[in-house]
Amino acid sequence: MKAALSLVLVILATNSYSLEKADSTKSKLKAGASFSLNSNGIASIPAFSLGDPAVIAAVNLAKGRFSYDPVLAYDMNLRPWFIDNWFNFKLINRPTFELRAGLNISSFFSDVELSDTVFLQGQRYFAFAMTGIYKFSPTISLLLSYWNDRGQDPGSLKGHYINLQGDKTDIPIGKHVLLAVGLQLFYINYDGSNDGLFLSPRLASSVRNFPISIFFQAIQPLTTNVEPNPGFRWNIGVAYTL
DSSP: OHHHHHHHHHHHHHHHHHHHHHHHTTOOOEEEEEEEEESSOBOSSTTOBOSSOEEEEEEEEEETTEEEEEEEEEETTOOEEEEEEEEEEEEEEOSSEEEEEEEEEEEEEEEEEETTEEEEEEEEEEEEEEEEEEEEETTEEEEEEEEEEEEOSTTOOEEEEEEEEEEEEEEEETTTEEEEEEEEEEEEEETTTEEEEEEEEEEEEEETTOSEEEEEEEEEEEEEOOSSOOOSEEEEEEEEEO
16 A cells, blocks of 8 residues: 555656646646536446435646646535545646556445444545546546545445447537536446446536436446446436536
8 A cells, every 4th residue: 555655656756747847837737626516426436326316526727737626525415425535647748649657545334233323434545547548539538437445444345447438529419508418437346246347328418508417327237246236326406517
């Protein structure tokens, strides 16, 4: 764990030093955020879900090759579900191809019943990620990512997540409506009965130059040994993007 973290920090520091002068003169801090209401909260790894409506906020702060991308998720009673803190660095940053390394320091919360009392239990996670994105055009992209999740508390999970994802955005429907479509094929291999291959199509619709969109996502296991079998799940929601 410590060796892997040290390796990531060395890579980031080396690239940062070599590119510092080039980036400092042309990069500015960029900020963005989105807020969404979800009918059936879907986690960052879509194999896992809250199973109830959720509120999710995602923020992006980027300067040069560095970015900080936190995600905060709560149920409708504002009880925390998960908190992600992604720190990303672009190892390769070209118009058609991007390769980035990421470190996530996160917390996952769940209810634990003890002596007729329900407690909110938090578990700590570290995740290391490598993500490559190829852009066929400004509106068509293909993403391949790998995460290594390392739970830090008793009962937390350790394992691997591989995600292949294609996206097509800005599809015009008439003069004012835009569609975005995506398809994920992802594999999880976690401790215990938490392995499987899943397919997840996504669809979003928005009005041109308007910050609100409506989205739909479905998750279908192709093969899995998760018990109980999650089966087919879907989520619909509305998002506001700054």
